[in-house]
Amino acid sequence: MKCEIVKDLMILYLDNCCSDGSRLEVEEHIKECEECRAVFEEMKKNAPVIEKAPSPSHPRFKRINERKASVLQSVLLFFSFALTVAGTTFEASTPSGGVNGIWAFTLIVPSVGFMLSLANWYFVRIYNNKKTFAVCSVAATFLISACGYIWAFVHYGSNVRILPFIIGIALMLLLSALSGVLSNKYAALIGKE
Numbered sequence: 001m002k003c004e005i006v007k008d009l010m011i012l013y014l015d016n017c018c019s020d021g022s023r024l025e026v027e028e029h030i031k032e033c034e035e036c037r038a039v040f041e042e043m044k045k046n047a048p049v050i051e052k053a054p055s056p057s058h059p060r061f062k063r064i065n066e067r068k069a070s071v072l073q074s075v076l077l078f079f080s081f082a083l084t085v086a087g088t089t090f091e092a093s094t095p096s097g098g099v100n101g102i103w104a105f106t107l108i109v110p111s112v113g114f115m116l117s118l119a120n121w122y123f124v125r126i127y128n129n130k131k132t133f134a135v136c137s138v139a140a141t142f143l144i145s146a147c148g149y150i151w152a153f154v155h156y157g158s159n160v161r162i163l164p165f166i167i168g169i170a171l172m173l174l175l176s177a178l179s180g181v182l183s184n185k186y187a188a189l190i191g192k193e
């Protein structure tokens with residue numbers, strides 16, 4: 001191959017825009033030709049390093065994963081919304097007319113906490129790494145649920161039964177842990193290592 005052609009191909013080679021065949025031709029040629037090798041080394045020094053395969057931070061890769069993560073987030077939102085609806089329905093149909101707040105304590109409070117903490121995911125870009133993001137997700141579920149419990153205690157007063165409260169706390173802890181694990185995965189998906 002002529003040196004002129006090889007020099008033209010070098011630009012494409014360094015931009016990762018040439019075929020495997022052309023790459024091989026360039027590599028073979030610069031092994032033999034001293035002049036081209038010198039030119040290539042000089043070009044390489046000035047060119048930014050570009051990996052051949054799209055890396056996790058590659059815009060296209062990131063976009064696909066963000067879509068995946070959005071689907072996952074929507075499913076989770078639906079799940080916690082369904083729990084809230086179920087809790088409200090059960091609460092309204094209890095014989096005591098919802099005075100005891102059984103379903104509010106077992107289902108509504110923890111699932112609302114979890115649902116609201118998922119809103120946190122929309123702001124994932126402000127976090128530098130997945131560890132802080134996971135910790136913030138757990139804390140958000142926990143704090144929002146805690147506020148929900150304070151509200152429920154004020155609303156239902158002394159009619160609160162201990163068992164629904166314990167089950168609700170257990171569900172809240174479970175959802176907090178789930179939120180932490182999933183946000184950890186979510187952050188990894190969109191490249192926040």
Ligand SMILES: [Zn+2]
Pocket residue numbers: 002003006029033034035036037
């Ligand atoms: Zn040459």
